[in-house]
Amino acid sequence: MYSTRKIIFLSIVTLFSIFAMLSFLNIGSEFTAERMLFDATTVNQGVPLNPTETVLGTQRQVESKLKEIIRRFPGGESAKQAHISLAAMYMQNERYSDAAAVSDKIVKRYKKDRGLVSKARFIKAKSYELKERWDKAFRELEYLQYNYGDTYLGLQVPLYIAQYNKNAGNEAEAQELCRKAVGFYKDKREKNENTWIGYMASDLLVMTYILLEEYENAGRIIKNVILNYPTHFEPQQISRIELVFTEKLNRPHETVRIFKNIIAKTENKALKNFLISRINNM
Amino acid sequence: MRYNIVRNWIDSFDLMTKKSFVTVPFIIWGFLEILALIFIYFSTGTPFMHITNPLIKKFFGEVFLHYPANLFIMPTLYYYANLLIFAAIGVFLSAVTIDLVGKVDAQTPLKTRSMLEEALRRYGPCLVYAILIVLVGVLVRNLHAFGFGKVLRYFSRHLPQIAWDMMPFISALSLLVLRIAFYAFLILTIPIIVIKKKPFIKALGESAFKGLLNFFAIFTLLLVPYLICSPVLLVKIFYKELMEATFVEMVFFVTLGGIVIIKLVECYTTICITRFLLDKERLTKEG
Numbered sequence: 315m316y317s318t319r320k321i322i323f324l325s326i327v328t329l330f331s332i333f334a335m336l337s338f339l340n341i342g343s344e345f346t347a348e349r350m351l352f353d354a355t356t357v358n359q360g361v362p363l364n365p366t367e368t369v370l371g372t373q374r375q376v377e378s379k380l381k382e383i384i385r386r387f388p389g390g391e392s393a394k395q396a397h398i399s400l401a402a403m404y405m406q407n408e409r410y411s412d413a414a415a416v417s418d419k420i421v422k423r424y425k426k427d428r429g430l431v432s433k434a435r436f437i438k439a440k441s442y443e444l445k446e447r448w449d450k451a452f453r454e455l456e457y458l459q460y461n462y463g464d465t466y467l468g469l470q471v472p473l474y475i476a477q478y479n480k481n482a483g484n485e486a487e488a489q490e491l492c493r494k495a496v497g498f499y500k501d502k503r504e505k506n507e508n509t510w511i512g513y514m515a516s517d518l519l520v521m522t523y524i525l526l527e528e529y530e531n532a533g534r535i536i537k538n539v540i541l542n543y544p545t546h547f548e549p550q551q552i553s554r555i556e557l558v559f560t561e562k563l564n565r566p567h568e569t570v571r572i573f574k575n576i577i578a579k580t581e582n583k584a585l586k587n588f589l590i591s592r593i594n595n596m
Numbered sequence: 597m598r599y600n601i602v603r604n605w606i607d608s609f610d611l612m613t614k615k616s617f618v619t620v621p622f623i624i625w626g627f628l629e630i631l632a633l634i635f636i637y638f639s640t641g642t643p644f645m646h647i648t649n650p651l652i653k654k655f656f657g658e659v660f661l662h663y664p665a666n667l668f669i670m671p672t673l674y675y676y677a678n679l680l681i682f683a684a685i686g687v688f689l690s691a692v693t694i695d696l697v698g699k700v701d702a703q704t705p706l707k708t709r710s711m712l713e714e715a716l717r718r719y720g721p722c723l724v725y726a727i728l729i730v731l732v733g734v735l736v737r738n739l740h741a742f743g744f745g746k747v748l749r750y751f752s753r754h755l756p757q758i759a760w761d762m763m764p765f766i767s768a769l770s771l772l773v774l775r776i777a778f779y780a781f782l783i784l785t786i787p788i789i790v791i792k793k794k795p796f797i798k799a800l801g802e803s804a805f806k807g808l809l810n811f812f813a814i815f816t817l818l819l820v821p822y823l824i825c826s827p828v829l830l831v832k833i834f835y836k837e838l839m840e841a842t843f844v845e846m847v848f849f850v851t852l853g854g855i856v857i858i859k860l861v862e863c864y865t866t867i868c869i870t871r872f873l874l875d876k877e878r879l880t881k882e883g
Protein backbone atom coordinates (compact mmCIF):
# COMPACT_ATOMS: atom_id res chain seq x y z
CA MET A 315 0.00 0.00 0.00
CA TYR A 316 0.98 3.63 -0.41
CA SER A 317 2.85 5.40 2.34
CA THR A 318 0.38 7.51 4.35
CA ARG A 319 3.05 10.08 5.18
CA LYS A 320 3.78 10.52 1.50
CA ILE A 321 0.09 11.05 0.77
CA ILE A 322 -0.24 13.61 3.57
CA PHE A 323 2.89 15.41 2.38
CA LEU A 324 1.67 15.44 -1.25
CA SER A 325 -1.77 16.71 -0.17
CA ILE A 326 -0.26 19.56 1.84
CA VAL A 327 2.11 20.52 -0.99
CA THR A 328 -0.75 20.44 -3.52
CA LEU A 329 -3.00 22.58 -1.33
CA PHE A 330 -0.20 25.09 -0.70
CA SER A 331 0.54 25.24 -4.43
CA ILE A 332 -3.12 25.84 -5.30
CA PHE A 333 -3.37 28.55 -2.63
CA ALA A 334 -0.16 30.19 -3.88
CA MET A 335 -1.30 29.98 -7.51
CA LEU A 336 -4.67 31.58 -6.73
CA SER A 337 -2.95 34.29 -4.65
CA PHE A 338 -0.63 34.95 -7.58
CA LEU A 339 -3.57 35.15 -10.01
CA ASN A 340 -5.21 37.74 -7.75
CA ILE A 341 -2.14 39.94 -7.19
CA GLY A 342 -3.31 42.59 -9.65
CA SER A 343 -7.03 42.16 -9.09
CA GLU A 344 -9.67 44.09 -7.18
CA PHE A 345 -9.70 41.21 -4.66
CA THR A 346 -6.23 42.23 -3.36
CA ALA A 347 -6.96 45.96 -3.71
CA GLU A 348 -10.01 45.67 -1.44
CA ARG A 349 -7.94 43.86 1.17
CA MET A 350 -5.22 46.50 1.12
CA LEU A 351 -7.81 49.28 1.32
CA PHE A 352 -9.48 47.63 4.30
CA ASP A 353 -6.10 47.29 6.07
CA ALA A 354 -5.23 50.93 5.40
CA THR A 355 -8.61 52.35 6.43
CA THR A 356 -8.85 50.29 9.62
CA VAL A 357 -5.40 51.52 10.66
CA ASN A 358 -6.42 55.07 9.74
CA GLN A 359 -9.44 54.94 12.06
CA GLY A 360 -7.07 54.84 15.03
CA VAL A 361 -4.86 57.69 13.81
CA PRO A 362 -6.46 60.85 15.19
CA LEU A 363 -7.02 59.27 18.61
CA ASN A 364 -3.38 59.20 19.60
CA PRO A 365 -1.17 62.03 18.37
CA THR A 366 2.22 60.58 19.30
CA GLU A 367 5.36 59.84 17.34
CA THR A 368 4.38 56.24 16.70
CA VAL A 369 1.12 57.51 15.27
CA LEU A 370 3.03 59.70 12.85
CA GLY A 371 4.70 56.50 11.73
CA THR A 372 1.29 54.90 11.30
CA GLN A 373 0.05 57.87 9.27
CA ARG A 374 2.97 57.47 6.91
CA GLN A 375 2.23 53.76 6.70
CA VAL A 376 -1.43 54.40 5.87
CA GLU A 377 -0.47 57.06 3.32
CA SER A 378 1.97 54.76 1.56
CA LYS A 379 -0.59 51.90 1.54
CA LEU A 380 -3.25 54.13 -0.01
CA LYS A 381 -0.78 55.45 -2.58
CA GLU A 382 0.23 51.89 -3.42
CA ILE A 383 -3.42 50.97 -4.07
CA ILE A 384 -3.78 53.99 -6.36
CA ARG A 385 -0.57 53.08 -8.21
CA ARG A 386 -1.19 49.33 -8.52
CA PHE A 387 -4.93 49.26 -9.20
CA PRO A 388 -5.65 52.50 -11.08
CA GLY A 389 -8.83 51.37 -12.84
CA GLY A 390 -10.71 49.71 -9.97
CA GLU A 391 -13.29 50.74 -7.39
CA SER A 392 -10.71 50.42 -4.62
CA ALA A 393 -8.52 53.09 -6.24
CA LYS A 394 -11.47 55.50 -6.10
CA GLN A 395 -12.02 54.76 -2.42
CA ALA A 396 -8.28 55.00 -1.77
CA HIS A 397 -8.24 58.51 -3.33
CA ILE A 398 -11.11 59.63 -1.08
CA SER A 399 -9.54 58.04 2.02
CA LEU A 400 -6.23 59.75 1.22
CA ALA A 401 -7.88 63.17 0.82
CA ALA A 402 -9.84 62.66 4.05
CA MET A 403 -6.70 61.57 5.89
CA TYR A 404 -4.78 64.66 4.72
CA MET A 405 -7.67 66.82 5.92
CA GLN A 406 -7.72 65.09 9.32
CA ASN A 407 -3.98 65.66 9.66
CA GLU A 408 -4.26 69.35 8.76
CA ARG A 409 -2.48 68.89 5.43
CA TYR A 410 -5.12 70.98 3.69
CA SER A 411 -3.18 71.74 0.49
CA ASP A 412 -2.51 68.04 -0.03
CA ALA A 413 -6.20 67.28 0.60
CA ALA A 414 -7.21 69.89 -1.99
CA ALA A 415 -4.67 68.53 -4.49
CA VAL A 416 -5.99 64.96 -4.15
CA SER A 417 -9.57 66.26 -4.45
CA ASP A 418 -8.68 68.07 -7.69
CA LYS A 419 -7.12 64.86 -9.00
CA ILE A 420 -10.33 62.94 -8.24
CA VAL A 421 -12.44 65.57 -10.00
CA LYS A 422 -10.25 65.32 -13.10
CA ARG A 423 -9.84 61.56 -13.14
CA TYR A 424 -13.36 60.41 -12.24
CA LYS A 425 -15.55 63.05 -13.89
CA LYS A 426 -18.36 60.60 -14.58
CA ASP A 427 -18.68 59.29 -11.01
CA ARG A 428 -20.85 62.09 -9.60
CA GLY A 429 -21.09 60.59 -6.11
CA LEU A 430 -17.30 60.35 -5.82
CA VAL A 431 -16.67 63.81 -7.27
CA SER A 432 -19.20 65.34 -4.86
CA LYS A 433 -17.28 63.73 -1.97
CA ALA A 434 -13.98 65.11 -3.30
CA ARG A 435 -15.44 68.62 -3.71
CA PHE A 436 -16.87 68.47 -0.20
CA ILE A 437 -13.48 67.45 1.25
CA LYS A 438 -11.88 70.37 -0.60
CA ALA A 439 -14.51 72.79 0.76
CA LYS A 440 -14.12 71.38 4.27
CA SER A 441 -10.33 71.77 4.02
CA TYR A 442 -10.77 75.45 3.15
CA GLU A 443 -13.21 75.83 6.03
CA LEU A 444 -10.77 74.27 8.50
CA LYS A 445 -8.03 76.50 7.08
CA GLU A 446 -10.34 79.42 7.97
CA ARG A 447 -10.81 80.38 4.33
CA TRP A 448 -14.62 80.41 4.39
CA ASP A 449 -14.80 82.53 1.21
CA LYS A 450 -13.12 79.74 -0.81
CA ALA A 451 -15.06 77.04 1.03
CA PHE A 452 -18.33 78.86 0.26
CA ARG A 453 -17.48 79.01 -3.46
CA GLU A 454 -16.76 75.27 -3.52
CA LEU A 455 -19.96 74.49 -1.62
CA GLU A 456 -22.03 76.66 -3.93
CA TYR A 457 -20.56 74.87 -6.93
CA LEU A 458 -21.40 71.54 -5.26
CA GLN A 459 -24.99 72.64 -4.59
CA TYR A 460 -25.76 73.79 -8.12
CA ASN A 461 -23.85 71.17 -10.09
CA TYR A 462 -24.21 68.12 -7.87
CA GLY A 463 -27.64 68.75 -6.35
CA ASP A 464 -28.67 65.19 -7.14
CA THR A 465 -26.00 63.70 -4.86
CA TYR A 466 -26.16 63.03 -1.11
CA LEU A 467 -23.60 65.75 -0.29
CA GLY A 468 -24.79 68.24 -2.90
CA LEU A 469 -28.28 68.16 -1.37
CA GLN A 470 -26.96 68.89 2.09
CA VAL A 471 -25.07 72.07 1.15
CA PRO A 472 -27.82 74.72 1.73
CA LEU A 473 -28.47 73.46 5.25
CA TYR A 474 -24.73 73.10 5.88
CA ILE A 475 -24.06 76.73 4.94
CA ALA A 476 -26.97 77.97 7.07
CA GLN A 477 -25.77 75.91 10.02
CA TYR A 478 -22.22 77.29 9.60
CA ASN A 479 -23.52 80.87 9.77
CA LYS A 480 -25.66 80.12 12.79
CA ASN A 481 -22.68 78.56 14.59
CA ALA A 482 -20.58 81.60 13.64
CA GLY A 483 -23.18 83.88 15.30
CA ASN A 484 -24.46 85.44 12.06
CA GLU A 485 -28.11 85.02 13.08
CA ALA A 486 -29.68 87.29 10.45
CA GLU A 487 -27.68 85.77 7.62
CA ALA A 488 -28.42 82.25 8.92
CA GLN A 489 -32.18 83.03 8.86
CA GLU A 490 -31.94 84.25 5.28
CA LEU A 491 -29.91 81.21 4.22
CA CYS A 492 -32.43 78.92 5.94
CA ARG A 493 -35.22 80.55 3.90
CA LYS A 494 -33.21 79.95 0.74
CA ALA A 495 -32.63 76.33 1.83
CA VAL A 496 -36.38 75.86 2.39
CA GLY A 497 -37.01 77.06 -1.18
CA PHE A 498 -34.28 74.76 -2.55
CA TYR A 499 -35.60 71.69 -0.73
CA LYS A 500 -39.25 72.40 -1.59
CA ASP A 501 -38.28 72.66 -5.24
CA LYS A 502 -36.30 69.39 -5.11
CA ARG A 503 -39.20 67.68 -3.29
CA GLU A 504 -41.74 68.67 -5.90
CA LYS A 505 -39.56 67.80 -8.87
CA ASN A 506 -38.43 64.44 -7.49
CA GLU A 507 -41.54 63.07 -5.83
CA ASN A 508 -41.38 59.38 -4.80
CA THR A 509 -37.66 59.13 -5.51
CA TRP A 510 -34.62 58.92 -3.28
CA ILE A 511 -33.87 62.61 -3.90
CA GLY A 512 -37.44 63.56 -2.96
CA TYR A 513 -37.09 61.66 0.30
CA MET A 514 -33.70 63.23 1.11
CA ALA A 515 -34.97 66.73 0.27
CA SER A 516 -37.99 66.19 2.57
CA ASP A 517 -35.76 65.00 5.39
CA LEU A 518 -33.43 67.99 4.98
CA LEU A 519 -36.45 70.30 4.85
CA VAL A 520 -37.51 68.96 8.27
CA MET A 521 -34.02 69.70 9.62
CA THR A 522 -34.09 73.21 8.14
CA TYR A 523 -37.46 73.95 9.77
CA ILE A 524 -36.04 72.68 13.07
CA LEU A 525 -33.10 75.09 12.64
CA LEU A 526 -35.62 77.87 11.95
CA GLU A 527 -37.57 76.72 15.03
CA GLU A 528 -40.70 76.34 12.88
CA TYR A 529 -41.88 73.14 14.48
CA GLU A 530 -45.43 73.14 13.04
CA ASN A 531 -43.97 73.08 9.52
CA ALA A 532 -41.40 70.45 10.53
CA GLY A 533 -44.19 68.26 11.95
CA ARG A 534 -46.27 68.62 8.79
CA ILE A 535 -43.35 67.46 6.62
CA ILE A 536 -42.55 64.56 8.97
CA LYS A 537 -46.14 63.28 8.65
CA ASN A 538 -45.95 63.71 4.89
CA VAL A 539 -42.65 61.78 4.67
CA ILE A 540 -44.05 58.87 6.68
CA LEU A 541 -47.13 58.78 4.46
CA ASN A 542 -45.28 59.04 1.12
CA TYR A 543 -42.03 57.22 1.86
CA PRO A 544 -42.91 54.33 4.24
CA THR A 545 -40.09 52.11 3.00
CA HIS A 546 -37.41 54.81 3.30
CA PHE A 547 -37.87 55.34 7.04
CA GLU A 548 -34.57 55.48 8.91
CA PRO A 549 -34.13 54.99 12.68
CA GLN A 550 -32.38 58.38 13.15
CA GLN A 551 -35.70 60.08 12.35
CA ILE A 552 -37.16 58.81 15.65
CA SER A 553 -35.31 61.43 17.71
CA ARG A 554 -36.51 64.14 15.29
CA ILE A 555 -40.15 63.01 15.69
CA GLU A 556 -39.83 63.05 19.49
CA LEU A 557 -38.13 66.45 19.44
CA VAL A 558 -40.78 68.05 17.25
CA PHE A 559 -44.01 66.50 18.54
CA THR A 560 -43.23 65.63 22.16
CA GLU A 561 -40.72 68.26 23.28
CA LYS A 562 -41.48 71.31 21.14
CA LEU A 563 -45.18 71.01 20.20
CA ASN A 564 -46.12 69.21 23.42
CA ARG A 565 -48.24 66.64 21.55
CA PRO A 566 -47.00 63.24 22.72
CA HIS A 567 -50.17 61.57 21.40
CA GLU A 568 -49.05 62.60 17.88
CA THR A 569 -45.68 60.91 18.48
CA VAL A 570 -47.46 57.72 19.60
CA ARG A 571 -49.76 57.83 16.55
CA ILE A 572 -46.81 58.24 14.18
CA PHE A 573 -44.86 55.45 15.88
CA LYS A 574 -47.89 53.14 15.64
CA ASN A 575 -48.20 54.04 11.97
CA ILE A 576 -44.55 53.10 11.38
CA ILE A 577 -44.95 49.86 13.38
CA ALA A 578 -47.86 48.88 11.13
CA LYS A 579 -45.91 49.57 7.93
CA THR A 580 -42.32 48.49 8.63
CA GLU A 581 -40.97 44.97 8.27
CA ASN A 582 -37.89 45.78 10.34
CA LYS A 583 -38.37 43.77 13.57
CA ALA A 584 -35.67 45.61 15.52
CA LEU A 585 -37.24 48.96 14.63
CA LYS A 586 -40.68 47.67 15.63
CA ASN A 587 -39.40 46.52 19.03
CA PHE A 588 -37.54 49.78 19.57
CA LEU A 589 -40.64 51.86 18.79
CA ILE A 590 -42.78 49.70 21.10
CA SER A 591 -40.27 50.31 23.90
CA ARG A 592 -40.33 54.07 23.18
CA ILE A 593 -44.17 54.10 23.35
CA ASN A 594 -44.06 52.16 26.63
CA ASN A 595 -41.54 54.63 28.06
CA MET A 596 -43.84 57.52 27.20
CA MET B 597 -21.38 -9.90 28.74
CA ARG B 598 -20.84 -6.12 28.69
CA TYR B 599 -19.00 -4.74 25.71
CA ASN B 600 -15.55 -3.33 26.52
CA ILE B 601 -15.69 0.20 25.11
CA VAL B 602 -12.28 1.26 26.41
CA ARG B 603 -10.65 -1.77 24.74
CA ASN B 604 -12.30 -0.74 21.45
CA TRP B 605 -10.94 2.81 21.77
CA ILE B 606 -7.41 1.57 22.48
CA ASP B 607 -7.45 -0.98 19.65
CA SER B 608 -8.90 1.53 17.20
CA PHE B 609 -6.23 4.08 18.11
CA ASP B 610 -3.56 1.41 17.68
CA LEU B 611 -4.92 0.49 14.28
CA MET B 612 -5.08 4.13 13.22
CA THR B 613 -1.43 4.72 14.13
CA LYS B 614 0.12 1.37 13.21
CA LYS B 615 -1.85 0.69 10.00
CA SER B 616 -2.20 4.30 9.04
CA PHE B 617 -3.22 3.48 5.46
CA VAL B 618 -6.77 2.97 6.78
CA THR B 619 -6.92 6.75 7.22
CA VAL B 620 -6.08 7.50 3.55
CA PRO B 621 -9.75 7.82 2.43
CA PHE B 622 -10.31 10.38 5.18
CA ILE B 623 -7.14 12.22 4.15
CA ILE B 624 -8.61 12.45 0.63
CA TRP B 625 -11.93 13.62 2.07
CA GLY B 626 -10.15 16.26 4.18
CA PHE B 627 -8.11 17.29 1.14
CA LEU B 628 -11.30 17.88 -0.87
CA GLU B 629 -12.87 19.90 1.95
CA ILE B 630 -9.77 22.10 2.33
CA LEU B 631 -9.70 22.54 -1.45
CA ALA B 632 -13.35 23.66 -1.33
CA LEU B 633 -12.46 26.07 1.49
CA ILE B 634 -9.64 27.58 -0.60
CA PHE B 635 -11.97 27.98 -3.57
CA ILE B 636 -14.55 29.66 -1.31
CA TYR B 637 -11.86 32.01 0.05
CA PHE B 638 -11.02 33.08 -3.51
CA SER B 639 -14.63 32.88 -4.73
CA THR B 640 -14.92 36.64 -5.28
CA GLY B 641 -11.53 36.79 -6.99
CA THR B 642 -9.96 35.48 -10.20
CA PRO B 643 -10.84 33.01 -11.79
CA PHE B 644 -14.09 32.12 -9.99
CA MET B 645 -15.72 35.56 -9.83
CA HIS B 646 -17.52 35.28 -13.18
CA ILE B 647 -19.43 32.22 -11.97
CA THR B 648 -19.69 32.88 -8.24
CA ASN B 649 -20.35 36.64 -8.12
CA PRO B 650 -23.84 36.49 -9.68
CA LEU B 651 -24.78 33.64 -7.32
CA ILE B 652 -23.46 35.41 -4.19
CA LYS B 653 -25.17 38.64 -5.29
CA LYS B 654 -28.48 36.83 -5.76
CA PHE B 655 -28.52 34.76 -2.56
CA PHE B 656 -26.59 36.96 -0.09
CA GLY B 657 -26.51 40.51 -1.51
CA GLU B 658 -23.99 42.69 -3.33
CA VAL B 659 -22.18 43.73 -0.16
CA PHE B 660 -20.90 40.15 0.26
CA LEU B 661 -18.93 40.39 -2.97
CA HIS B 662 -16.48 42.72 -1.26
CA TYR B 663 -13.80 42.31 1.36
CA PRO B 664 -14.20 41.77 4.33
CA ALA B 665 -17.96 41.00 4.09
CA ASN B 666 -17.18 38.06 1.77
CA LEU B 667 -15.36 36.35 4.65
CA PHE B 668 -18.42 36.56 6.90
CA ILE B 669 -20.38 34.25 4.57
CA MET B 670 -17.47 31.81 4.33
CA PRO B 671 -18.79 29.42 7.06
CA THR B 672 -22.22 29.29 5.36
CA LEU B 673 -20.72 28.61 1.93
CA TYR B 674 -18.39 26.03 3.44
CA TYR B 675 -21.38 24.32 5.12
CA TYR B 676 -23.06 23.82 1.73
CA ALA B 677 -19.82 22.65 0.09
CA ASN B 678 -19.31 20.26 2.99
CA LEU B 679 -22.80 18.75 2.51
CA LEU B 680 -22.14 18.30 -1.20
CA ILE B 681 -18.77 16.61 -0.65
CA PHE B 682 -20.26 14.42 2.07
CA ALA B 683 -23.07 13.19 -0.19
CA ALA B 684 -21.04 12.91 -3.40
CA ILE B 685 -17.90 11.23 -2.11
CA GLY B 686 -17.56 11.38 1.71
CA VAL B 687 -19.71 8.38 2.60
CA PHE B 688 -18.17 6.43 -0.28
CA LEU B 689 -14.67 7.14 1.11
CA SER B 690 -15.67 6.21 4.64
CA ALA B 691 -16.95 2.89 3.18
CA VAL B 692 -13.45 2.32 1.78
CA THR B 693 -11.97 2.85 5.27
CA ILE B 694 -14.51 0.39 6.71
CA ASP B 695 -13.51 -2.14 4.03
CA LEU B 696 -9.81 -1.62 4.88
CA VAL B 697 -10.46 -2.14 8.61
CA GLY B 698 -12.46 -5.29 7.83
CA LYS B 699 -9.69 -6.69 5.62
CA VAL B 700 -6.99 -5.88 8.19
CA ASP B 701 -9.07 -7.61 10.84
CA ALA B 702 -9.61 -10.67 8.62
CA GLN B 703 -5.91 -10.54 7.60
CA THR B 704 -6.85 -10.78 3.91
CA PRO B 705 -4.47 -9.30 1.34
CA LEU B 706 -5.19 -5.72 0.26
CA LYS B 707 -5.53 -5.28 -3.50
CA THR B 708 -6.16 -1.68 -4.43
CA ARG B 709 -7.78 -2.34 -7.81
CA SER B 710 -10.26 -4.99 -6.69
CA MET B 711 -11.08 -2.92 -3.59
CA LEU B 712 -11.82 0.13 -5.72
CA GLU B 713 -14.01 -1.90 -8.08
CA GLU B 714 -15.90 -3.30 -5.12
CA ALA B 715 -16.23 0.17 -3.60
CA LEU B 716 -17.62 1.62 -6.83
CA ARG B 717 -20.39 -0.99 -6.81
CA ARG B 718 -21.41 0.36 -3.39
CA TYR B 719 -21.65 3.96 -4.58
CA GLY B 720 -25.44 3.90 -5.01
CA PRO B 721 -26.27 2.74 -1.45
CA CYS B 722 -23.65 5.19 -0.10
CA LEU B 723 -25.34 8.08 -1.90
CA VAL B 724 -28.79 7.08 -0.60
CA TYR B 725 -27.37 6.76 2.91
CA ALA B 726 -25.75 10.22 2.62
CA ILE B 727 -29.05 11.79 1.59
CA LEU B 728 -30.79 10.02 4.48
CA ILE B 729 -28.18 11.32 6.94
CA VAL B 730 -28.56 14.88 5.63
CA LEU B 731 -32.35 14.67 6.01
CA VAL B 732 -32.03 13.24 9.53
CA GLY B 733 -29.55 16.06 10.30
CA VAL B 734 -32.11 18.68 9.24
CA LEU B 735 -34.86 16.94 11.22
CA VAL B 736 -32.68 16.75 14.35
CA ARG B 737 -31.75 20.43 14.02
CA ASN B 738 -35.41 21.47 13.81
CA LEU B 739 -36.36 19.17 16.69
CA HIS B 740 -33.52 20.59 18.75
CA ALA B 741 -34.49 24.19 18.00
CA PHE B 742 -38.07 23.46 19.05
CA GLY B 743 -37.20 21.45 22.20
CA PHE B 744 -34.33 23.68 23.29
CA GLY B 745 -36.52 26.77 22.96
CA LYS B 746 -39.23 25.15 25.09
CA VAL B 747 -36.78 24.03 27.80
CA LEU B 748 -35.11 27.43 27.84
CA ARG B 749 -38.44 29.22 28.23
CA TYR B 750 -39.34 26.94 31.14
CA PHE B 751 -36.06 27.43 33.02
CA SER B 752 -35.25 30.98 31.92
CA ARG B 753 -36.05 32.57 35.30
CA HIS B 754 -33.80 30.20 37.24
CA LEU B 755 -30.72 30.38 35.00
CA PRO B 756 -27.67 32.31 36.24
CA GLN B 757 -25.96 34.89 34.00
CA ILE B 758 -23.05 32.54 33.26
CA ALA B 759 -25.48 30.05 31.73
CA TRP B 760 -26.82 32.77 29.43
CA ASP B 761 -23.27 33.73 28.44
CA MET B 762 -22.51 30.11 27.60
CA MET B 763 -25.85 29.56 25.82
CA PRO B 764 -24.48 29.28 22.24
CA PHE B 765 -22.03 26.62 23.40
CA ILE B 766 -24.64 24.76 25.47
CA SER B 767 -27.00 24.84 22.50
CA ALA B 768 -24.34 23.51 20.09
CA LEU B 769 -23.29 20.81 22.55
CA SER B 770 -26.85 19.64 23.16
CA LEU B 771 -27.40 19.53 19.38
CA LEU B 772 -24.27 17.38 19.04
CA VAL B 773 -25.50 14.96 21.74
CA LEU B 774 -28.95 14.72 20.14
CA ARG B 775 -27.44 14.17 16.70
CA ILE B 776 -25.20 11.35 18.00
CA ALA B 777 -28.21 9.78 19.77
CA PHE B 778 -30.07 9.66 16.44
CA TYR B 779 -27.03 8.50 14.45
CA ALA B 780 -26.55 5.60 16.91
CA PHE B 781 -29.41 3.89 15.05
CA LEU B 782 -28.03 4.56 11.56
CA ILE B 783 -24.27 4.48 11.89
CA LEU B 784 -23.87 0.72 11.42
CA THR B 785 -25.62 0.77 8.01
CA ILE B 786 -22.49 1.23 5.87
CA PRO B 787 -20.32 -1.18 7.95
CA ILE B 788 -23.08 -3.83 7.56
CA ILE B 789 -23.25 -3.22 3.77
CA VAL B 790 -19.45 -3.42 3.44
CA ILE B 791 -18.59 -6.22 5.86
CA LYS B 792 -21.72 -8.38 5.87
CA LYS B 793 -22.47 -7.55 2.21
CA LYS B 794 -26.17 -6.97 2.92
CA PRO B 795 -28.43 -4.83 0.70
CA PHE B 796 -29.21 -1.27 1.80
CA ILE B 797 -32.71 -1.74 3.28
CA LYS B 798 -31.71 -4.83 5.27
CA ALA B 799 -28.54 -3.09 6.47
CA LEU B 800 -30.58 -0.07 7.57
CA GLY B 801 -33.00 -2.29 9.49
CA GLU B 802 -30.19 -4.25 11.13
CA SER B 803 -28.39 -1.03 12.04
CA ALA B 804 -31.53 0.33 13.73
CA PHE B 805 -32.03 -2.97 15.56
CA LYS B 806 -28.41 -3.18 16.71
CA GLY B 807 -28.59 0.49 17.70
CA LEU B 808 -31.57 -0.26 19.90
CA LEU B 809 -29.89 -3.27 21.53
CA ASN B 810 -26.50 -1.58 22.03
CA PHE B 811 -27.52 2.05 22.34
CA PHE B 812 -25.32 2.89 25.32
CA ALA B 813 -22.19 1.30 23.82
CA ILE B 814 -22.56 2.93 20.37
CA PHE B 815 -23.59 6.29 21.87
CA THR B 816 -20.55 6.33 24.19
CA LEU B 817 -18.20 5.11 21.45
CA LEU B 818 -19.18 8.11 19.34
CA LEU B 819 -19.81 10.77 21.97
CA VAL B 820 -16.50 10.75 23.84
CA PRO B 821 -14.23 11.39 20.81
CA TYR B 822 -16.54 14.18 19.67
CA LEU B 823 -16.58 15.69 23.17
CA ILE B 824 -12.78 15.77 23.11
CA CYS B 825 -12.92 17.99 20.05
CA SER B 826 -15.66 20.23 21.49
CA PRO B 827 -13.21 23.15 22.00
CA VAL B 828 -13.07 23.32 18.19
CA LEU B 829 -16.84 23.59 18.24
CA LEU B 830 -16.55 26.49 20.70
CA VAL B 831 -14.07 28.33 18.49
CA LYS B 832 -16.29 27.81 15.44
CA ILE B 833 -19.35 29.19 17.23
CA PHE B 834 -17.59 32.40 18.23
CA TYR B 835 -15.86 32.96 14.88
CA LYS B 836 -17.35 36.46 14.43
CA GLU B 837 -16.03 37.61 17.82
CA LEU B 838 -12.66 36.04 16.97
CA MET B 839 -12.58 37.86 13.63
CA GLU B 840 -13.24 41.16 15.39
CA ALA B 841 -10.70 40.49 18.14
CA THR B 842 -7.89 39.32 15.86
CA PHE B 843 -8.04 39.67 12.06
CA VAL B 844 -10.76 38.91 9.55
CA GLU B 845 -8.92 36.03 7.86
CA MET B 846 -9.16 34.20 11.20
CA VAL B 847 -12.37 32.56 9.96
CA PHE B 848 -10.34 30.79 7.27
CA PHE B 849 -7.86 29.38 9.80
CA VAL B 850 -10.61 28.41 12.26
CA THR B 851 -12.49 26.51 9.53
CA LEU B 852 -9.26 24.93 8.30
CA GLY B 853 -8.34 23.75 11.82
CA GLY B 854 -11.91 22.47 12.25
CA ILE B 855 -11.65 20.37 9.07
CA VAL B 856 -8.38 18.72 10.18
CA ILE B 857 -9.62 17.89 13.69
CA ILE B 858 -13.13 16.81 12.69
CA LYS B 859 -11.78 14.55 9.94
CA LEU B 860 -9.42 12.91 12.45
CA VAL B 861 -12.32 12.30 14.85
CA GLU B 862 -14.61 11.06 12.07
CA CYS B 863 -11.94 8.64 10.90
CA TYR B 864 -11.38 7.42 14.45
CA THR B 865 -15.10 6.92 15.18
CA THR B 866 -15.56 5.09 11.84
CA ILE B 867 -12.81 2.67 12.87
CA CYS B 868 -14.36 2.32 16.36
CA ILE B 869 -17.80 1.51 14.92
CA THR B 870 -16.37 -0.96 12.40
CA ARG B 871 -14.42 -2.70 15.16
CA PHE B 872 -17.60 -2.75 17.25
CA LEU B 873 -19.46 -4.58 14.46
CA LEU B 874 -16.56 -6.99 13.92
CA ASP B 875 -16.35 -7.73 17.66
CA LYS B 876 -20.10 -8.33 17.85
CA GLU B 877 -19.96 -10.67 14.83
CA ARG B 878 -17.09 -12.57 16.43
CA LEU B 879 -19.00 -12.91 19.72
CA THR B 880 -22.09 -14.17 17.86
CA LYS B 881 -20.03 -16.77 15.99
CA GLU B 882 -18.35 -17.90 19.20
CA GLY B 883 -21.86 -18.40 20.54
